[in-house]
Amino acid sequence: MTEDNWAAVSDRLETVNLSVRQTLYEDGAPAEEVYFPIDCVISVVTAMKDGSAIETSTVGYEGMCGAQVAIGTPELFGRWFCQIPGRAYKMSVAHFLAGYERDDRWRLAVGLYLQSVIDVLSQSVACNRLHLVSERCARWLLMSADRVRSADFPLTHEALATMLGVRRAGVSVAAAALQAAGYLSYRRGRFHMIDPAGLESAACECYAVTRAVYNRRLPAPI
Numbered sequence: 001m002t003e004d005n006w007a008a009v010s011d012r013l014e015t016v017n018l019s020v021r022q023t024l025y026e027d028g029a030p031a032e033e034v035y036f037p038i039d040c041v042i043s044v045v046t047a048m049k050d051g052s053a054i055e056t057s058t059v060g061y062e063g064m065c066g067a068q069v070a071i072g073t074p075e076l077f078g079r080w081f082c083q084i085p086g087r088a089y090k091m092s093v094a095h096f097l098a099g100y101e102r103d104d105r106w107r108l109a110v111g112l113y114l115q116s117v118i119d120v121l122s123q124s125v126a127c128n129r130l131h132l133v134s135e136r137c138a139r140w141l142l143m144s145a146d147r148v149r150s151a152d153f154p155l156t157h158e159a160l161a162t163m164l165g166v167r168r169a170g171v172s173v174a175a176a177a178l179q180a181a182g183y184l185s186y187r188r189g190r191f192h193m194i195d196p197a198g199l200e201s202a203a204c205e206c207y208a209v210t211r212a213v214y215n216r217r218l219p220a221p222i
Contacts, residue, residue: 005103012095018042018082020154024065025080034066034096040086041147043163044078054128054165057121058083058140060147062214063113069093070100070110083163084144084153112217119213123206128165131204134174136164138203141184141191143210151193178202 001009018024018040025031027047035042037060044057056078059065065080065088074093100106127136140163145151161171178184183199185192193199200207 001099001103001106001109005099005106008102009091009095009099012091013089014091016088016090018085018088020082020085022082022085023079024082025076027077027079028075030074031066031069031076031093033090033092034064034069036064036089036091037061037147038087038089039148039150040082040088041084041144042080042088043083044080045162046078052165053162055163056124057117058143058147058163060143061149062147062218063117064110066093066096067110067114067117069097070107071114083159084148084155086148109218116213116217120210123209123213127204127206131206133164133166133170134177134202135204136206137171137174138178138183138199139207139210140164141178141193142196142199142203142207144191145193145196146211151196152190154190156189 013036015038016035018035024033024035024042039061042059042065043055044059045053046056047053066076068076100110127139137160140160141155144153144155157168157171157175160175161168164171175184175186178199179186181198181202183193183195183202185194
């Protein structure tokens, strides 16, 4: 954004620490704040009537939570919550929209991000239908490591199963295979990347495609 706009909005940013499972937005509720993750990971989950749920979008430092308010959509779809704890910047929707309206470059950046999200969602639909659980598991773990900028992060098998829309047993089998191959280790709810290159070789093509989408359009590549 322009220097003048940054000076006007920077003091409106509040740094917050988000804990595991902390809810940012409930399904259909209007957003009162927007969030810019620093080193946390936010999941957007869609729940069905029978109680089953699957992650439909993930947000890290490459993006923001609540960007839809910029296009006149105050009510957000799905439940947004912190999947991997860490820090984020928080700003009221009113201050975000004020800055958005007076800065062409900020509007362009938000628009490019929203287009990137749509492209990644399209890729995820194909991925969930066509690729193996082990490949999708490797992709999700790699993207999480990128977003927290660390090879080590907390995540349970139960949470990963929800993210992938599969049974916990399926995630356990996939994680055990990746661990046996020497790509990662898992203990007491924490994953540690031992061989990121090996893990990438086990992931589906969607990991590289997703990175390329963001890196092509956004100023802070992942």
